[in-house]
Each structure stands twice: as C-alpha cells, then as structure tokens.
Amino acid sequence: MRLLVVEDEKTLADLIKEGLEEEGFSVDVAYDGQEGLFMAQNEPFDLVVLDIMLPEIDGMEILKSMRNNKITTPVLMLTAKSDVEDKVSALNIGADDYLTKPFSFEELLARIKAVLRRNFKEASNIIRIADLKLDLSTREVERAGKKIDLTAREYALLEYLALNKNRLLTRTDITEHIYNYEFDFDSNVVDVTVTRLRKKIDKDFKKKLIHTVRGVGYMIKEEE
Amino acid sequence: MRSIKAKLIVLYSLVMIAVLSVLSIILFLSLRNIVYKPIDSSLLKRAKSIDSMIKNNSFRFSFSDINGNKYSFSFSDNRLWVYSSRYSKYFFQIRSLQGETLEKSLSLGKMSLPFSKNFKRFENINFKGKTLRLLNYVDPYDRMIIQIAYDTNREAKILNNFTLLLFASIALIMIASAVGGFVVSNRALKPINDISLKINRISNENLNESISVDGVPYELEVLVSSFNDMLKRLDKAFKQQKRFISDISHELKTPLSVILMQADMALKKERSSDEYKRAIESIKEKTDMMSKLIEKMLLLASLESKYNKMSFSEVSLEDLIKEAIALFAHKADKRGITINIDIKDRCSVKADRITLLEVFSNIFDNAVKYNKENGRIDVSVKKADRFAVVEVRDTGIGIPKDSLSKITEEFFRVDESRSKKTSGFGLGLSIVKRIVELHNGKLEIDSEEGKYTSVKIFLPIA
Ligand SMILES: Nc1ncnc2c1ncn2[C@@H]1O[C@H](COP(=O)(O)OP(=O)(O)OP(=O)(O)O)[C@@H](O)[C@H]1O
Numbered sequence A: 001m002r003l004l005v006v007e008d009e010k011t012l013a014d015l016i017k018e019g020l021e022e023e024g025f026s027v028d029v030a031y032d033g034q035e036g037l038f039m040a041q042n043e044p045f046d047l048v049v050l051d052i053m054l055p056e057i058d059g060m061e062i063l064k065s066m067r068n069n070k071i072t073t074p075v076l077m078l079t080a081k082s083d084v085e086d087k088v089s090a091l092n093i094g095a096d097d098y099l100t101k102p103f104s105f106e107e108l109l110a111r112i113k114a115v116l117r118r119n120f121k122e123a124s125n126i127i128r129i130a131d132l133k134l135d136l137s138t139r140e141v142e143r144a145g146k147k148i149d150l151t152a153r154e155y156a157l158l159e160y161l162a163l164n165k166n167r168l169l170t171r172t173d174i175t176e177h178i179y180n181y182e183f184d185f186d187s188n189v190v191d192v193t194v195t196r197l198r199k200k201i202d203k204d205f206k207k208k209l210i211h212t213v214r215g216v217g218y219m220i221k222e223e224e
Numbered sequence B: 001m002r003s004i005k006a007k008l009i010v011l012y013s014l015v016m017i018a019v020l021s022v023l024s025i026i027l028f029l030s031l032r033n034i035v036y037k038p039i040d041s042s043l044l045k046r047a048k049s050i051d052s053m054i055k056n057n058s059f060r061f062s063f064s065d066i067n068g069n070k071y072s073f074s075f076s077d078n079r080l081w082v083y084s085s086r087y088s089k090y091f092f093q094i095r096s097l098q099g100e101t102l103e104k105s106l107s108l109g110k111m112s113l114p115f116s117k118n119f120k121r122f123e124n125i126n127f128k129g130k131t132l133r134l135l136n137y138v139d140p141y142d143r144m145i146i147q148i149a150y151d152t153n154r155e156a157k158i159l160n161n162f163t164l165l166l167f168a169s170i171a172l173i174m175i176a177s178a179v180g181g182f183v184v185s186n187r188a189l190k191p192i193n194d195i196s197l198k199i200n201r202i203s204n205e206n207l208n209e210s211i212s213v214d215g216v217p218y219e220l221e222v223l224v225s226s227f228n229d230m231l232k233r234l235d236k237a238f239k240q241q242k243r244f245i246s247d248i249s250h251e252l253k254t255p256l257s258v259i260l261m262q263a264d265m266a267l268k269k270e271r272s273s274d275e276y277k278r279a280i281e282s283i284k285e286k287t288d289m290m291s292k293l294i295e296k297m298l299l300l301a302s303l304e305s306k307y308n309k310m311s312f313s314e315v316s317l318e319d320l321i322k323e324a325i326a327l328f329a330h331k332a333d334k335r336g337i338t339i340n341i342d343i344k345d346r347c348s349v350k351a352d353r354i355t356l357l358e359v360f361s362n363i364f365d366n367a368v369k370y371n372k373e374n375g376r377i378d379v380s381v382k383k384a385d386r387f388a389v390v391e392v393r394d395t396g397i398g399i400p401k402d403s404l405s406k407i408t409e410e411f412f413r414v415d416e417s418r419s420k421k422t423s424g425f426g427l428g429l430s431i432v433k434r435i436v437e438l439h440n441g442k443l444e445i446d447s448e449e450g451k452y453t454s455v456k457i458f459l460p461i462a
C-alpha cells in the first residue's frame, strides 16, 4: 500500500513516515503544498494524509484541485484547528476522513486502515481467499489454520494482491503501490518478493493461489 | 416622554387644538356679530322713537323731571302697542339718571329690568328664564335712561346650537387627527422597525454582512451607513480574535502532536537505547520550544492589562541597551556578527525597566537571527524633539515591502517555509509594539530586502 504524507512540520512528517513504514506501507513525504499537489497528481497513491495548514498551497486547495482533476485517491485530512467549520468543509470537498492534532499513532493507523478498507469495499478487516486468511488490522496471515510469518514487504505485497483478488496486477502496478519513489524500478525485486511469498504461502499446499501471467504480472485467485 | 410616536401625536394634537380654537373663536364672534347687529340697531331705533315720543309729549301719563318740566305718556299710541302685551318680546323701562323708575312697559308686568350704576350700553341679561338683549339708552338732555330689551331666545338658541356644532366638529377633527397622527407616525417609524429587524438578523456568524440601504429613507441612510461602519469594525476585531485563537491552537497543537508521535513511535516496539535517547532528546527539544512559546503568549496576553502593574522609574537607555546586548553577545559571536554602539545623546526615559528590556531583547534577537554570517548590527541612541530614538540596524536578509505592514501582527512570519530554518513564533515584534505603546512611544520599521533592516523606537524623554 503506497501512501503520501503532506505535512509541513518536518519532524512530524518524518515520524509518521517511519511509523507507517514499520507497518508495511511504503510512504512518500511532501513538506509543502506545491510538492504535495504535484505528487498526488502524478503518482498512483492508495491514500493521501493531508495537513490543512500548509505553506504555498493549503490542504483544502490541494484537495480541491485533486478532486477537480478527477483524482479519487482517498484523503485523510489533518488539522491543528478544532473548528467544526473546517471539518465540515473538508468533508464537503471530498475528504474521506478527518483527524485533529494532536493524535496518537494508533489513531492515525486505524483511520488509514478504515479509509483504505472502505475504498477497497472490504466489509471487514478479514480477507479470505480459499483457506488463506488475512487480517488487515493485526496483519496476521494464516493458511489452513496455520500462522505464517511474513516480512513487512511480503505482507504488503500479499495485502495488495488480496485486496485486488481475481485481478491481474502488472509489475508496475505492484512497484508503484508497494514501494515509494526512492525505489529502483529496474531491479527485479518484485519477482524476488513474489517468489519468497510463494514459498511461504503456496509451497506446502496443493492448491496454488498466486498465479503468474507470463510477461505481464501476477494475480491472486481461488480457482485454477 | 420617551416615545417618538407619543411625542409626535401630542405635538400634532396641540397644534391642531390651537388652530381650531382660534378658528372657532373667530367663527363664534362673527356669527354673534351677525346675529346681534340687527337686533342692536332695531333696539336703538326703538329707543330713539320712544325718546322722540317723550319729547313730543304724546304720552298719556305725565311726570315732571327735576327741573319741573312736565311729561306725559300715552299707551294708546300705536307705536307702543308692541310693548303692551304680556307675551310681547319687547320691553322698555324709563329711569331717571339716578336709576329710579319713571315708567315701564306693560309687557314687564310687575317685574323690572335690571339696572346697576355702571351699566353698559348693550348687555345680555337673564330675565324670568329668558335671555334678553338690553339697551341702556341715555338721553343726556332730558336726563333719563331709556332701557329697551328684546327677548333673544330664538337667536340664543341658534348661537347655542352653533357652539355645540363647533365643539362637536372640533372633537371629531381631534379624534381624526389623533388617528391620523398615529398612522402617520407609524408610517414614519416603519423604516426604523425594518432596519431593526435587519439588525436583529445579524449575529456573530454573519457580521461581515451589511444592512442594505434599499428602501431606507434618505434621512435614515446616515444611521444605516454608520451602523454598517461599526459592523465592519466589529467584524475585523472579531476575525482578528478568531484568527489569533486558531493560530494559538495551531502553534500549540503542532509541537504537541510531534511530541505525542515521537513518544508513540518510541513505545511502539522494543528499540535500541540510542533510539530511545534520540526520541527523548527530540521530545525535550519540542517541549522547550513549547514552553518558550507559551511564555511568549502569556507575556503578550498579560500586556493587555499590564499598565496598572508597571512600575515606572527613570531608566538610562545606554545601560539598558548594553544589558540587552550582553544577552546576545554569545549568539552574535557564533555567527561572526559585530555589534557597534553609538550614543549620540545620553537619554533617560520613564519606563518599566524589566518590560522595556524585553523590547530590546526581541529586537536584538531578530537582528542576530535574520542577519547574514559575519554581518553587522549598528545601534544608535539620539534625541529628536521630546523623544529618545533608538535605532537598531542590521545587515541581514531584510523584509519584503509587502510584508512590512504585517510584521507586527501576531504569529506573522515573512515566509513560512523559509522561517522554518530560523526558529520563531512571530510574536517578538507584536510584543515589542505593545510594550512601546504602553510607554507612549512608537515603532518604525524600514527595510530593503537582502540589504538591511532598521528598527526605530521612539520613547518620550523623562
Ligand atoms: N531584523 C529583521 N530582519 C529580517 N526580517 C525580520 C527582522 N525582524 C523581524 N523580521 C521578520 O519579521 C517576522 C516577525 O518577527 P518577530 O520577531 O515578530 O517573530 P519571530 O522572530 O519570527 O519569532 P519570535 O516570536 O521568536 O520573535 C520574522 O519572522 C521575520 O520574518
């Protein structure tokens, strides 16, 4: 899952990035509105965390331009004001949720997950594909009742595949949503990660879930 | 009486009453004149005719006057028959100049016409329930008074009816005018009601709206426009207040969220002791910054009601400035900045020493912070008129022209992203301005971007 954090308080932005990366997200940061708007319009993010009070262009403006340009990426607004007005107008111009500063990391994480789930139209935190079970909130993975340990990257990949189950995802799709822009796109990291993931998920089972579409990409599905 | 409406109605009615009374008095008098004039002339004619009859001795009765002349009367004279019946409307009585009755008409019967020493020529009298018009005709040659009276019952009735009619119509006109006055004043006051309705619709939510002058009479436009001016001022103050509070909330919550996030991250999972150390250091740094911010905000807030608590004494500006510079010598040194002091005139001012020191610390703080490496700060003190002028001039980054006017606003910083590099809250110069104003002085800031900034403080000399 690839997120953009637009926040002018550098320390806070970096801390959020650090925390979310520990949770398996890939995170890009913009420290002002101009950069934030540019990135939101040019990169396929799964969610934008957007501060309202920003230098250059404020958060409301960014959200407005995004929505005007038909960019439907879900947006979680942050603000230091407790004005109800702000909240109402943010939601009116198309924010998906709203968080007032100061907030704890858990709060932020819960909101992000809730917005993502809503956006992928998952009713619950648990995704089941055959006997594979994925808990989005605890990030626990089981196959046939047996717990499987995954690295953050592996989990991120599996989650992205699972949220898009039965849909073919290209390597570019995957790199863009699993890695941030610092990632070197030429390497075959995706293939390596998929191979490692296969070893943990599919190897011991007759029914394979992760499928390769030669020369294009990967998908997760139940039937052969 | 505080009601405009009541005042208008009373005033209006008083004028109406005055006009109507004068009018009705004139009407009444002229009608009376019309009614009595023919009566009076006929009475006079009758008196003269009786007088001439007496002179011609055509009366059957006779009497002698004081001089012994004999007179006689005769009622058979057909000129006298109108006085002969009890039902007659005419009466006469002849008296001597002293008032004793010489003769009277039959129509009087046993009665007498009234007489008093100071009689008038024409009188209205009450006689046996009748109203009579009486003429006292004096014949100076024959030394007698001929009283002729006429029963004016019919005429009096006409006059009475007329008076009644007059009163009735006055009353009617008064009622009509009171109602009219009420309607008129209601009409006149309606625009005021309309305006107050519009005013009532204004709350602190829509202070920025103004009251439209559409349909407001010309006379009330002034009221509306001065009310609108007041609204504008209120709106500005209100917005300022609101912005100040939202700024405070932003300035406090941002570092607070960093602290909270930092602690959350540290506690999220097992970390190395190095990581814990860095987290705690960062938290401490933010906490220090927050406490400085809170101190500055409290100082700014306390200045609102500071005046009574300040203790003024004579303060030497030279000493105070040197004291302030000492506080920043170390910081300036670190950036290679030199500070020059030029005391042109020795000045003392009446000031609250501690508070005034705050002014110079803030200015020197800026002069060091916004200076270039190895820059200069020139401080001069001189006299101009009744003022001591302190100028602090630095060779720093300067302030853009369009920001100069906003520089003393709370939380204003020239460039948010640039000023992230230099720490600050944008409160320093707001504090300086308030304190200088508390000392009846003024603040002047001049600057050229990239070249210099000059801050001048004018304080009245002690
Ligand atoms: N000597 C100066 N040279 C250049 N810019 C200045 C100077 N003094 C003030 N400024 C500008 O004016 C702004 C407001 O100054 P002010 O002293 O009120 O706040 P601050 O220095 O940012 O914060 P603090 O509240 O810590 O003083 C500054 O942010 C800076 O941009």
Ligand SMILES: [Mg+2]
Pocket (backbone or CB within 6 Å): B362, B365, B366, B424, B427, B428, B429
């Ligand atoms: Mg300052």
